[in-house]
Amino acid sequence: MNPLSLIVRTVCNVFAWFMVIFGAYIIVHGHLSPGGGFQGGAVVATFIAFLLVAHGGKRLLGWVKEGLFSAVESTGLLIFLGAGLFGISTTFFYNFLAKKGGLFGSVVPLGSNTGVLNSSGTIALMNLAVGLEVVAGLSLIIVYMFKGIRLELDREEESHDR
Amino acid sequence: MNWQIHLPALLIAVPLLGAFAAPAFANRRLRDVWFTVMIAATTVIAFLLWRRVGAEGIVVYVMGGENWHLTLPSGMRLPIRIIMEVDAFSAFMALSGSIVSFAGAIFSLRFLDRTTGGEKFVALYFLLTAGMLGMETTGDLFNFFVFLEIASVASYGLIAFWRNTPEAIEASFKYMLLSTIAALMVLIGVGILYGRYGALNMAAIAKSMQLGLPEKVALALFVAALAMKCGAVPLHMWVPDAYSQAPAGISCFLVSVSQASLYGLFRISFSVYGRALDTPAVAWIIIVFGILSMFIAVVMAVIQKEVKRLMAYHAVSQTGYMLLGVGVGLLALAHPQAMSEYGFTAMQGGIFHIINHAMYKGLLFLTAGSIFYASGTLDLNRLGGLARNMPYTTVMFVVSAAAIAGLPPVNGFVSKLLVYESSFAVHPILTVMALVTSILTLASFVKVFQSAFLGPARARFSEVREVPRSMLVGMTVLLVAILWLSFMPTWSLSRLVGPAAQALVDQAGYIEAVMGSGL
Known part of the structure; x- marks a missing residue:
C-alpha cells in the first residue's frame, strides 16, 4: 500500500490514538458495559490498520516488531489460563479474587448502582489478558495479510505523494 | 483433597x-x-x-x-x-x-x-x-x-x-x-x-x-x-x-x-x-448415511492412484460402519427386546469400530507419511519395491491394512463382525453392503501393498532408507494399540466398549x- 497525502497522515497521527484510548476503555470496562477483551482489543488493533493505510506498508513494516507482538499474544493467553489454574484449589476458573479487596476485589453494594470498576475479580483480569492477546493477534494478522498481498503482487511499492 | x-x-x-x-x-x-x-x-x-x-x-x-x-x-x-x-x-x-x-x-x-x-x-x-x-x-x-x-x-x-x-x-x-x-x-x-x-x-x-x-x-x-x-x-x-x-x-x-x-x-x-424421539426416521437417516458412506467412498477409493487420497476415501468409508452400527442401535432404542437381541451388539460394533479405526487409519496415514518422507512421492505408478529398504514401515503397513480390511485376527475383524451379525436383523441388504465394502477395501489395500512395497527394486529408490527412529516410535504406539485390541477382544469389549x-x-x-x- 502506498502512503496517502500529508493531510491524511496528519489526521491519522492525531486520531489513531483516540481509537487506542477508546479500545482500552472498552477492555477495562468489560465487566460493566457491553464489550470486553475481544471487542476492545479489536478496536485497539485498528491502530495498526490506520498506520498501514495512512503511512503505507513499507514504513509500517519498519515499525512493527513481529517477535514482540507474538510474545505479547502468548503472555495474554498465559495470563488467562493462569487465572483459571490459580483457582484450581477450589475449581478450575474459580473466581478467587472476587470480594477479597485489592485491585480486583471490591464488593459491589446491593441495589441499583452505576457499577464498581474494580469489582468482579478474575473476570476483569481475564478481560485484560484477552485484550492483550487480541491486540497483538489482530495486529499480526493485519501485518501478515499485508505481506501476503505484497507476495502476491510481487512488485516494488512507489509513492505518489512526494 | x-x-x-x-x-x-x-x-x-x-x-x-x-x-x-x-x-x-x-x-x-x-x-x-x-x-x-x-x-x-x-x-x-x-x-x-x-x-x-x-x-x-x-x-x-x-x-x-x-x-x-x-x-x-x-x-x-x-x-x-x-x-x-x-x-x-x-x-x-x-x-x-x-x-x-x-x-x-x-x-x-x-x-x-x-x-x-x-x-x-x-x-x-x-x-x-x-x-x-x-x-x-x-x-x-x-x-x-x-x-x-x-x-x-x-x-x-x-x-x-x-x-x-x-x-x-x-x-x-x-x-x-x-x-x-x-x-x-x-x-x-x-x-x-x-x-x-x-x-x-x-x-x-x-x-x-x-x-x-x-x-x-x-x-x-x-x-x-x-x-x-x-x-x-x-x-x-x-x-x-x-x-x-x-x-x-x-x-x-x-x-x-x-x-x-x-x-x-x-x-x-x-x-x-x-427416548423423546418417537419416529425411527433419525435412526434410518443415520443408517442411510452410513450405507452411502461405506459404499460410495470405497468405490471412489479403489480407483485412486495417490496413497493418501486413497486412504482418505477409506476414512469416509469406515465412518459408515460406525454410523451403521450406532444407527441400528438408535433404531432399537425404543424397543427393549430389539435392543437386547441385536441393538446393543450393533452399538458395541459401531463403537468398537471407532477406536479400531482411529488406531489403524492413524497408522496407515503415518506409513503413507513415511513413504513420502523416504521416497518423496505418493504416486502408486511411481512407487515400487520399498519393502527392501523400509522393512519396519512395511510390517506396520501390513498389520494396519489387514486391520482395515477386516482380516482375522486383527481388530477390524471383530468390530465388523459385530456390525454384520446385528445389522442383519434389521435388513439383510445392510449386511450385504457392509460385506461388499469390506471386500473392496481389501482389494484396494492389496493394490497399494503390491505397487508400493512389492515388485522389483527401482533404481530411483536405491538411496531410500528407513525413516528416523522417532517416526518409527510414533508408529509403534499405534501398532501396539492395534495388537492389544486384536489379541484382547474380550477385555476390549467388556472393559472398553x-x-x-x-x-x-x-x-x-x-x-x-x-x-x-x-x-
Whole structure:
C-alpha cells in the first residue's frame, strides 16, 4: 500500500490514538458495559490498520516488531489460563479474587448502582489478558495479510505523494 | 483433597497450556521436549480419567463453581455454569483420541525438520487436541460449539501447513467453508434449543425435552452439520482433499478429530433427544448415511492412484460402519427386546469400530507419511519395491491394512463382525453392503501393498532408507494399540466398549448425574 497525502497522515497521527484510548476503555470496562477483551482489543488493533493505510506498508513494516507482538499474544493467553489454574484449589476458573479487596476485589453494594470498576475479580483480569492477546493477534494478522498481498503482487511499492 | 477430581478440567487445561507457551520455544530441541512432555501428560490424564469413570461412573465437573460437584446451586432448577460431564463413552473417545494425538505428535517431531514454522505447528496441534478433547467431555451445548470451532480453526491452519502448495491452500479453504457452514448450523440449533428451554446444559435440555417442530428443526441442523463434519457421504467432499494435503501426523490426528463430531452426533441423538424421539426416521437417516458412506467412498477409493487420497476415501468409508452400527442401535432404542437381541451388539460394533479405526487409519496415514518422507512421492505408478529398504514401515503397513480390511485376527475383524451379525436383523441388504465394502477395501489395500512395497527394486529408490527412529516410535504406539485390541477382544469389549455403549443407551443416568433424581 502506498502512503496517502500529508493531510491524511496528519489526521491519522492525531486520531489513531483516540481509537487506542477508546479500545482500552472498552477492555477495562468489560465487566460493566457491553464489550470486553475481544471487542476492545479489536478496536485497539485498528491502530495498526490506520498506520498501514495512512503511512503505507513499507514504513509500517519498519515499525512493527513481529517477535514482540507474538510474545505479547502468548503472555495474554498465559495470563488467562493462569487465572483459571490459580483457582484450581477450589475449581478450575474459580473466581478467587472476587470480594477479597485489592485491585480486583471490591464488593459491589446491593441495589441499583452505576457499577464498581474494580469489582468482579478474575473476570476483569481475564478481560485484560484477552485484550492483550487480541491486540497483538489482530495486529499480526493485519501485518501478515499485508505481506501476503505484497507476495502476491510481487512488485516494488512507489509513492505518489512526494 | 484428591487431585483426581480435577481431571476433566486438566484434560483441557494441559493442552491449552501447551499451545499458549509453544511460541516461546524457539529452540528446536526444547520445543521437541515441550511437545512430547505435554502431549504425553494429556494422554496420561485421559487414561486416568477413563480409569476413574470406569470405577466411579459418570464424572461431573463444574467450571468455576464453589464446589466441583455442585451442579445445581441452591434454589436453582437449571445448571447455570459450564459443566463437564464425562461418562464412559466420553472417556472412551478421549482415551482413543489422545493416544492417536500422542502418536501423531511423536511422528511429527522429525517430519517437521525440513520445514520452518515448527512452533506454530506445535501451538496449533495442541489447540486441535484441546478442541477435540473439549468436544468429547463437555456437557454443555454451547461449549460444544466453542470447542468445535477451536478444533476447526486449528485444523484450517494445519491442513494448509505446507502453504507453498496451492492444493493445500485449496483443501484448507474448502474445509474452512464447509466447517463454517456446519458450525453456524450447530449454533442455530443450539439457539433454538436455548430459546425453547432456557438452558444450554445437555442433561437439563434432555430432562424437559418435548419433541415439537422447533426441536425437530434443531435436530435436523445438528445431524446435517455433524454428519458434514465427520465426513459422511454425501457431505464428504472436503475429506479427500484435507486428509491428503495435510502433513501425515495431522492426517492421522484429523481422523480422531472428525470422530469427535461423530461423538457429538451420537451424544445429541442418544443423550439429548434419546427416548423423546418417537419416529425411527433419525435412526434410518443415520443408517442411510452410513450405507452411502461405506459404499460410495470405497468405490471412489479403489480407483485412486495417490496413497493418501486413497486412504482418505477409506476414512469416509469406515465412518459408515460406525454410523451403521450406532444407527441400528438408535433404531432399537425404543424397543427393549430389539435392543437386547441385536441393538446393543450393533452399538458395541459401531463403537468398537471407532477406536479400531482411529488406531489403524492413524497408522496407515503415518506409513503413507513415511513413504513420502523416504521416497518423496505418493504416486502408486511411481512407487515400487520399498519393502527392501523400509522393512519396519512395511510390517506396520501390513498389520494396519489387514486391520482395515477386516482380516482375522486383527481388530477390524471383530468390530465388523459385530456390525454384520446385528445389522442383519434389521435388513439383510445392510449386511450385504457392509460385506461388499469390506471386500473392496481389501482389494484396494492389496493394490497399494503390491505397487508400493512389492515388485522389483527401482533404481530411483536405491538411496531410500528407513525413516528416523522417532517416526518409527510414533508408529509403534499405534501398532501396539492395534495388537492389544486384536489379541484382547474380550477385555476390549467388556472393559472398553461395553461400558461406552451402555453409557450411550443410559439416557436417564446421563440426566441424573447433573440434574439429580428429584424435580
